[in-house]
Amino acid sequence: MPLLPDLRPDFPLLARTVRNGKPLVYLDSGATAQKPHAVLNAEADFYQFHNGAVQRGAHLLAEEATDMYESARAQVAEFVGAEPDEIVWTENATHAINLVANGMANASVGIGGTESARFRVGPGDEIVVTQTEHHANLIPWQMLAAKTGATLRWIDVDDDGRMILDNLESVVTERCKVLAFTHASNVTGIVSRVDVLVARAKAVGALTVLDACQSVPHLPVDAKALDVDFLVMSAHKMLGPTGIGALYGRKELLDTLPPSQFGGSTVKVVTMDTTTWLDSPHRFEAGTQPIAQAIGMGAAVKYLSDLGMEAVEAHEQELATRLRQGVADLPGVRLLGPVTADAEAGDMLAIAAFVVDGVHTHDVGQVLDDRGIAVRVGHHCNQPLHRHFGIAGSTRASAHVYTQPEDIDALIAALADVRTFFGVAA
């Protein structure tokens, strides 16, 4: 499969050196991606020439700011196959998941009235997640269960970290009100069988919430084609700024989900003891929004769209194989998850989490850092999956559009020396 051209000149940070002048090998894009000039310039341009409050004010700057802000929303919507009013700005993906879970908690105590009744959960109802979720797509659902008396259940994973779907009908039952799951694992890189999971949720009338943080930056994602009810993403993993993310929701759901953050710009009519809400997305966007960041996110999806997500996917598939096979072939190194995807499962992300026998993940990361190679160490906000693998943490390398094969090769070469450095190689 063809690689993208070398995009590193577009990313100014990648030109810097680290640790005694060594060139940077950045393999921590799963944690946060570096930013292209196009994103940095979009934010600077907004502040330098157009800064004004959005959706209020009667002056030219306010008009320009509102136009840029809403255009960014339309760009993000188009990127995931949605309509602009189906995209809610959030602080990040974590906030987006909490927005849905807290909205459901509010519906469960009667907020929103009968219009919001479909979001109610209570004793006897079930909330279903999976054993491979990032903490951000687990804890909000634990808390929703705790607040409402509903039961939290989960889909287990096998020794390779794949969701076990054979017994899906016994885990996702008629009692299931919401099924929340990741589109792609931030540890194993396995892309989930969204088709199978959505079909089961629909069969029992459960809502679906897809954590697309790790997929949207790397694969073509179409929310309508996936047929999920909600989908969350985080700009900073998709070459955009921090402080901004987005929630996609089907319009009729967003218009009836009660808000959980309250304030200005969200309301129709306020009296001393009652409030009625605007339609989505504005009912969820209380207070002054991160305008420059939203515009930066718009620039990021434009950059990715200009590359073409099919081309991005092809590039990363090439890197995924090189990375995962390279790590798996090293003696004394255990790759978490399968080397390549099963035929029916499709892609794997260009992520490799691994354990070096006899060497703690922090020590592995330190030796790599000394060579200028940046990776993630620890549990990657996914303790249950690491516990399932029988370990406390792992070292994780993850790629992006600017990653080149030589970056992967530098990692593999350095890893080959780690066990020697710590005196555990045979």
Added chain:
Amino acid sequence: MSALEQMYQQVIMDHAREAHGRGLVDLGLPHTGESHQVNTTCGDEVRLRVVLDDDTIKSISWEGSGCSISQASISMLTELIEGEDLEMADETIDAFKALMHAKGQGLDEQREDMLGDATAFVGVGKYPARIKCALLGWMALKDAIIQAQKGAPA
């Protein structure tokens, strides 16, 4: 010596491989205190037990898992502090904390003498993310001494 070699000095590697004091010891004495500390960034943990005999630290024992820096640091503090009096323990704990915040520069001769082999951790001070690893056991020691002084039974 590269920064990496300065961090992973031979004496640290040796302690990491063969740690002292591993395995909790129960002496059945009244002034026994225990502390459980976790490094939230990586999940490393230590449970460290101290037994006091008047003002003397009669026994230090521990169990836990972690990186070579954390394990070597706990091993070395066990060697350094066991058998010392409380005043000396406090001064040594303070000296080690000062070493961690010295940005790799080292301390005055008196405090380096007090720390002995533990001065080998000087290189860790250049890496803010690793200071917590080196301090994990020392935080447990400080807390366990407080618990032991309360006279909590074993």
